[in-house]
Amino acid sequence: MIATHPAGQAFDAMADTYDDDFTQSHIGRAQRSVVMQDAFRILHGRRRLLELNCGTGEDALRFAENGWKVLALDASERMIACARVRRETAGTKENPQFRQVATEDLREIAGEFDGVFSNFSGLNCVRDLAPVARILAEKTSPDSPLLLCLSTRICLWETAWYLLHGNPAKAFRRWSGRHEAMLQGMPVDVYYPTLNTLRTAFLPHFRLRRVRAIGLFVPPSYAEAWIQKHPLLLRMFVRLDAVFSRLPLLRVLGDHMLLHFEKSGEAV
Template identity: 30%
Template sequence: MTQTRGSQNEASILRLAPFTSGLDRSSDVPLRFVELHGRPHVLYSAANLPAWISWATEALVRWQIGNETFVGNATAVNDRETLEGEILPQVTRQFGSERLSRWFGSDIGCLALSGSPATASYYGQVEALFDHAAPHYDRTVQNDRLNLHLRVVSSEILRNLFPPGSRVLELGCGTGLETIPLAEAGAQIVAVDISAKMLAELDRKARAASVRDRVETRKGSIRELQRILSDFGPGAFDGAFSHFGALNCEPNLDGLPSTLHQLIKAKGKVSLGVLNRTSLVEMMLFTASLRPSRAFARLRSTLAVGRSQFGVQVFPYGPGAIRRLFRPFFAEEEAIGVSVLLPPSHLGGRLLPHPTLLALLESIDASVADRPLFRFLGDYFLMQMVRR
């Protein structure tokens, strides 16, 4: 609606913000609203669009009314009959025609907010985020060379780890950016993800690549892995992997190693790609910009929304923590850092227009990825283990 000043009529104010705030947009925007059919509606000047319109209509948003926070979508009200016959009269009754004209002029637009309380389960937030991202997820990765770099590195590791004919369990498969190449190389994959829409994208891509017979999808979170054990039985898989964030969306990994140990055959391999607690470049960039709280944010046990490229609270892990957790069941074979000297994708926008420099940094990054110290200072680390 319009940005407000002071505390007048606080009951009719909501605070709107991007749900995926890793792009470091401005802080919450206070807006006046009216409620219609159980949904908040905010107005704006269609002749002079406010800056927040661009992000509010592109992705999930978060809004707060009083002490309650919600997560959902903002959609334009394009029905003039609803706008002029229901919404504007209610706004006029609530705020007066003089304010309505002063705030918005004669050409008025409206967004309707729909969502659920953010106090719903953490897994519900994760599912909603990735359901929303699914249709454009591949395009986001493929158009961002820094993000794509992560997938190139991991896909090469997976091809070497799982030969043709291997039966592999993938946790947090997303749209199948690693699933499809591995299936094309001859592996049989059971792909698990919390998002039904991500799985639908994977299914579509598997059919298009003629590997649907090699990919079986299952909806669920990592904490529900016992269901996979019940369905497939002990020793059903030659190996497993979970790359680039799925493990960081799990508040508690304590039960994962023992369940994987039961699912995987003797001497089977596991590869884990984990958001690291110590990202060298991230720490340097935020320190240089005099933002120490951001520089060391990952050292906390949880990383709040807006402190990473994720749109939900996540849980960074260091290599030592993962090693200790898995040690009773798996032995570490190798670990490398990914994006050690490259910035994380959410901080590397200025590099993207310089492909020559980016290629040089990628080459240097690869040369230090497995070096002592450096391998544990990347944006992510990739750790390969073998079942004891």
């Protein structure tokens, strides 16, 4: 019997509407497009991918359509069920494989992978990523890339947005490094490690190669109703992100940061 994970329970309640609320939203598509552009470039030539926190399978299905063999994991039973339905709708039964496994329980899986991917903050639900890094080192081949997208500790958009809406508690909720979020009425601990904390957690197994902001100018998803009224502004934000998202002082101030680790190589 699979143990119930606190974050998994919360995301069970969100699964049936997640794609409408985020995946297919203007903001969700804009942010995901940047992540996937880097993913296709960095993971090019890899054969066997491990995806953590796969949600409803949007990214896993796209990888599979383009020739990767994918094992995609999520702590949410309902998210995995939705992902399997999407796979059947796409006309495939074996790839990607979807399994309900929490990130903390990675030792349960077998096999070796030559790439690891995690999108949109699933790893922010893990208190200590150093043990995760050790397990990933055991399950990946030499030179394997890890492409991980996490929520930042300081999001300029979030701070400004909630201050303008008179809600300082939400404006600074990430800054302490931990926040108890209420997801569908259920409390979930969310952690916001700094870039240096993440770099240290993955050493000595993986070295950080590159970092870029995701959603530096493109706003967080709770601004969807506002951005729908300003499509030209969204296109401008997308272009600005392309120009400024890799600058050292700005790359950790977006809604998310995309980290490219490698099992060997020089650190940045």
